[in-house]
Amino acid sequence: MTASEGDATDVADLTGSLVGFARTLRAAGVAATHDRVHATVAAAGALDVTNRTDVYWAGRLTLCSGPEDIERYDRAFAAYFNGQLAPPMRRVPPVSVVRPVAVPGSEQSGSRQSDEETVPASTASRAEVLRHRDLAALTSAERDEVRRLIEAIDPVGEPRWSRRHRPSHGGALDPRRTVRAMLRQGGEPVRLERRTRRVRPRRLVLVVDVSGSMQPYADPMLRFAHATARRRPGTEVFTVGTRLTRVTREIRDRDPSVALAAVTRAVPDWSGGTRLGELLKAFLDRWGQRGLARGAVVVIASDGWERGDAALLGEQMARLNRLAHRVVWSNPHRGQPGYAPMTAGMLAALPHVDSFVDGHSLAALQGLATVMSGVVGREVAHA
């Protein structure tokens, strides 16, 4: 039974309440855009508008676009159509991503800045010094500059052969273009056209540890992830702490500070502990094995400080290694003098890591980008 012949006021009422519902839904984090609401009204019109179940399905089918939307939708629907107020949207208290830093006593930021103004000639060497400075020990002026420089890094995935072809001078015969050219020449095979496979960069997947022990390094790493995701569509970014959060959508904003603020809102577990093995398992079960990690370059940025079972971490790293083209582990402590991978987590993970690199300075992040592009050969770090 369709309700399109029904009372016109009914439909108008419904449209009004659906628009209100869409607002509630947007507050709950579902992208209920205008055109989608339009479709909802049409869908409800094709069903029975007086039937609650029909209205539920009309909305769910047109307003949701992923399984994570459905839970939010159900909650918002129950709240709105029971005449209650919209449930308070999940408001994570805004956590500032800017971390207090230990300023080395000898260097006052004020004097450094006056240096900058009076002695421009030293900029190059100063930039070089900055490149190698530990990200945890920057003054706020230096941090701003490092952030700008991180945004300029342009990581690109290691190339792979695509299944698409492009015209070329050498290579296999391209039957389609050859015959096409023949048709133009009245059926004479004047020249043979050839083709080769295109080359495409591999997908990049970044898993950033945002737990307490990574505090000073999580922000630069996420900026690195932002630079990557902006320039390389298809890049996937996840954070791990006490939970696994996919922040690919949040980090896509053009403006790095807006993107980082969105990530902060989405990540519920800043500065908690890490259960890397468990979260890596969640990542592989939900995303990795289905295809996200297949053939990709996967970067894990973590200090390997595992609160859970190290054996599980080893097992999951082996699984990841079987799926991914290359597994890169960036550890901020590796670059510090006298570092040796001693934590149980790091020891369990290392046999399954293709490249083990630094992650404590701008230079280290630039190096990481080179490793991701596959320019540097596989170096397996031995503990």
Add this chain to the structure above:
Amino acid sequence: MTSPSDLAERLEAQGYLPDEGVATAAYLAIVMHRPLFCEGDAGVGKTSLATALAATLQAPLIRLQCYEGLDAAQALYDWDFPRQLLHLRAAEAAGVTDADRLEAELYDRRFLVARPLLQALETTPSVLLVDEVDRADDEFEAFLLEVLSDWTISIPELGTIRAEVPPVVVVTSNRTREVHDALKRRCLYHWLDHPTFDREVEIIRRRLPDVTQELAEGVARVARDLRQEDLLKTPGVAESLDWAEALLALGARDLDPDKAAASLGAFLKYREDQERVSSRLAEWAAAG
């Protein structure tokens, strides 16, 4: 067809048992002429929904399996070059010299090979299944979007081909990659869940009438329990059906632990999963 429940009855007659959500989604896809975008775990019945819809609507099912590198010549249309060449030679032999006429003849509809998307627009009624769209790449999504939003395909040499009545379209995805929002916005979105225990028993009995009630319940019980657990690959309805069929072929009347262990490969596809489960088969058999 007047309502979702009416469609549900007709789908049931074809051996597909939809729940309320699937029936409503399919009904809206038909009456609103919108593609239905189905996601869900592997084996929950995304592809078989399209098959059942085609049988219900008595329309041919046109299937496009997606893969990386799928291009317009394989998805939309292609010119039949060898035939065009033959035609050219034949015309020359017959002494045709009018170049304009020849060219017009060469790019005639009869030399056009319709691939699935064009076939679906030209066939009324029809059900188009775009399977595993997440396996295709961005380039493919771009022209799929054009076809699904306007129901037209423009061919430079020939003009625009428009569907008189848009086909019923089912797009499936396993979420290995996020499909572009622009495509999803044109579609109705439905997330398919695993069926309930009772429904699964019913599905097995309906599809495999020779399977006994005890065996169907045994298989559905194992499937239901295992879906709560942490396996590498959760079995879907498709696997339940395979397993029930395998057990049937072995002559099982109920969930016989030996036969179940011997045919476990039809149900679980990872060695680790099989090891975890095989020791407990006797428990499940006894539970029935």
